[in-house]
Amino acid sequence: MKQITVEDIVNQFSLQVLAGAEYLRKAITKPRVHRPGLEFVGYFDFFPTERVQVLGTKEVTYLHKLSHEERKTRIGNIVHYHPPCFIVKGKEEELTYLKQHCTSEGIPLLITKHEQRTSELIAKLESYLANELAPELSIHGVCVNVSGIGILLRGKSGVGKSETAHTLIGRGHRLIADDVVVLKKISPTTLLGTHDENTKEFLALRSIGLLNVVRLYGQKAFQEKTQIVLDITLKKWEKDELNNELDHEARFTEYMGVQIPSIEIQVQPGRDVAGLIEAAVQNWILKQQGYSAAEEFMERIEKDY
Template sequence: MKLLTVEHLVQKFALKVLAGEEQLQKAITQPRSHRPGLEFVGHFDFFPTERVQILGSKEITYLHKLSLDERQFRIGNIVKYHPPCFIVTAGEEGLTYLTQYCLEEGIPLLCTNTPQPTSEFITKLDAYMVKALAPETAIHGVCINVYGMGILIRGKSGVGKSETAHTLIGRGHRLVADDIVVLKKLSPTTILGTHDEKTKEFLSLRSIGLLNVVRLYGRKAFQDETRIALDIELTKWQKDTLNNELEQESKFTEYMGVKIPHIEIQLQPGRDVAGLIEAAANNWLLKQQGYSAAEEFIKRLESEF
């Protein structure tokens, strides 16, 4: 998990700094923002003081309607808890009183460049903070988006991970990361795969060198991040170890406590590994819809007796 500061929000969302410019390095530790509503009327039992506080048109209109003394009292009750920052989405007009309080308490007061729907801004802000504050780890491998789903391709060095990814890109799929894949845990069931910025858009092929897939194949060949659905390990061919069972036993690889379905594909000259990965992706999608080819086959057999 990387350090997230108020300055990161200013840069990401092009926010104006109305007060507290010296405090932009304040750390943000909570991935969700908060709109103080009950707090303005005196209820602080569940006030999440460590969250970014959002003031939309409803909150600002309410404050404008108060008398000077009442407004100072309501705002004073909130700023004394020193939240990381305030972000106003309703424009900066008439915020002198709020600016003064934030200056006195050393709290950054930020404002969107133009007024915008508060709910939409919160959705974008929270999504950004969840990703930025998510626990993460890095693994050696390739991440590619196949048919809209994220797939990790792992295996020993030189087994052909990047070459397989290159074939998949040629078939219209998208590279996410090569060599170093950064995994972020967004929820107890969700792992996001992305790159480490340094390797963004690059694919390394033995005997060829480093390729920029966007320059070679266009923007459609690259995707910044993807939700991981399958973990595929490429291994060397082992005679008499493959079987032709109707349905393979479910196996999983665990990343930061999240189980990801695992498939092993053995390599042999002439074997269409990219095609097998496409088949695995499509089969996984069908299983999510409740379909099993093995079950249908067994039903057909049983119907003959």
């Protein structure tokens, strides 16, 4: 199971530590955060104790309205479950009572340094946690973003994956990763493709060597990550295997339980593989909009009979 620590989110979001500084190495394993509500009135049947707990203006205001003894009881009931940490939107001087509880129970208490809505803070936290805690798989290939669509290019070594990516960059598209592509499963149906840091911005071309695409072509040539939408396998040209059907039966490649539509493109000298990839992307976009060229063609044929 992947995990990060409370210290990681302190650094990522520039949070101030009010209590439990010695416990910042506590593990966080869940990609969602929780905003206590029912727990303050004593209902704990579905309390997600392993999640980061966020207290916004609404929760802090409610706690201030309670008597000292009642507030002590309500907060004590929650800290008793030892969540990884509390993140509070509020002023330090207003949180003395919470600081005391967290200190005694060994729970990091963190506050935001910058003014922002609680909903915005939660959205940023969950996006960060989902990315950091997502199951990962590293594969050999190239990842590019073509017209806003994430593409995996796979195939045997030497088939031309990196050269094709270079041509796509020249046409205004973006490199995500070359050689090693890191896939992250951020939901049951969503894969992100990214690099492994070591290969970030680099593209290896036979006979040329290693290129830094940002240094050569500017920041527009590179993107940190992209959602994977199509899986394209490049194969050496084999005449007898060339597929000429009007429309292929849908095929998929599975990565960590996520099905990604896949196609094969045969490669030979002079063939515009980058152009075919651009066409595949635009055709996929049209299909998402409900249009199929093959279906329209068959409808025309049927009208003539």
